[in-house]
Amino acid sequence: MGLLTLFKAATLQGMNNHVFVAYAYAVATTILLPVTFFSRRTRVVPPLSFSIISKIVLLGVIGSSSQILGYAGISYSSPTLASSIGNLVPAFTFILAVICRMEKLAAKSRSSQAKVMGSIISIAGAFVLTLYKGIPIINAHTHLSLLLQRPIIFLRSEDASWAIAAILLIGDYFLTSVWYILQVDILKVFPDELTLVFFYNVTATILSTAVGFFVVPNPRAWKVGLDISLLSIVCSGIFGKLMSNVVYAWALHLKGAVYVTSFKPLQIVIAVAMGVMFLDDTLYIGSVVGATIISIGLYTVLWGKATEEIEEDVGSLGSPTAENAPLLQSYITETSEKNV
Structure with a gap:
């Protein structure tokens, strides 16, 4: 949320969103280059095959396209x-x-039911938190106009740019989901998160720069001064394109895409909490209700994932393979085969 706010502030000062995306990826790639080089020299890493490189390039296409759509949507809204x-x-x-x-869905399974219901509850809670305000709880200067505020104020805008923004953002987040799924598939055969993120950023830098030069051919638009634009680019490159992508890759490899994205609605809760604590924002009853619903949904998903892992462990113990079968069972099997 903070990075998006910085980007919005930069665009209000004339920063083009295509230029922003290209520079942010370039910052991340520049920092990752020496880190990845020395990291690969000091540890054993899996080889890069043509198939893996092709998937990483596709990942870069999807990721950069997602970012371009997303920042274009934010610039409109x-x-x-x-x-x-x-x-x-x-x-x-x-x-x-x-x-x-990648996920098992059985109608009679408690873990599947919990994951489905938890996802629905979390999404519903996030929309409640975003669209419904209600009466203010914490506000030193509460007055009647705040009490009479209605939900979904921003959706009343008659400006068509909001509809365009919504379409662009939906496309962005759909591609983001595809990006998560593809990463999980790559990490199954290439479990090197740092190298994956580096080559992804290289691909995204090349693609976003090419698109940027095509859409914004004016050299003056690519000049960045020592202002909020530079700050937003550096912060987005370091925290958005580098650190968060490395953490995402590690978490996706460890827990999978559904587990990682189940925490997505929490970003609104964190944004509201930080706004109340540091920006003297008003805390509304809708924020509390929405945050509570999100927490219930999140814990439901986590419970479902934990239950699924327990069920898988019990299933593997119930049907042992030849390698880990008990000695007595192996002896009985071998004896019966000889008698036959």
């Missing part, structure tokens, strides 16, 4: 709308994971 529509990511990811058979 606001970070609040972007965060609100971003709550569709868990739903998109869950559907894609089921289609790609």
Whole structure:
């Protein structure tokens, strides 16, 4: 949310979103180059095959396209709308994971039911938090106009740019879900998160720069001064394109796409909490209700994932393979085969 706000502030001062994306990826790539080089020299890493490189290039195409659509949508609207529509990511990811058979979905399984219900509850809670305000709880200067505020104020805008922004942001978050799924697939055969993120950023830098030069051929638009534009580019490159992508890759490799995206609705809760604590924002009853619903949904998903892992462990113990079968069972099997 903070990075989106910085970007919005930069665009208000004339920063083009295509230029922003290209520079942010370039910052991340520049920092990752020496880190990845020395890291690969000091540890054993899997080899890069043509198939893996092709998938990483595809990942770069999807990721850079997602970023271009997303920042274009924010330039037409606001970070609040972007965060609100971003709550569709868990739903998109869950559907894609089921289609790609990365997630098991059994109607009679408690773990599957919990994951589905938890995802729905979290998304519903995030929309409640975003679209419903209610009466203020913490506000030193509460007055009647605040009490009479209605929900979904930003959706009343008659400006057609909001509709365009919504379409762009939905496309962005759908591609983001595809990006998560593809990363999981790559990490299964290439479990090197740092190298993956580096080559992804290289690909995204090349693609976003090419698109940027095509869309924004004016050299003056590529000049960045020592102002909020430079700050937003550096912060987005370091925290958005580098650190968060490395953490995402590590978490995706460890827990999968559905688990990682189930935390997505929490970003609105964190944004609201930080706004109240540091920006003297008003805390509304809708924020409390929405945060509570999100927490219930999140813990439901986590419970479902934990239950699924327990069921898988019990299943593996119930049907041992020849390698880990008990000695007595192996002896009985061998004896019966000899008698036959």
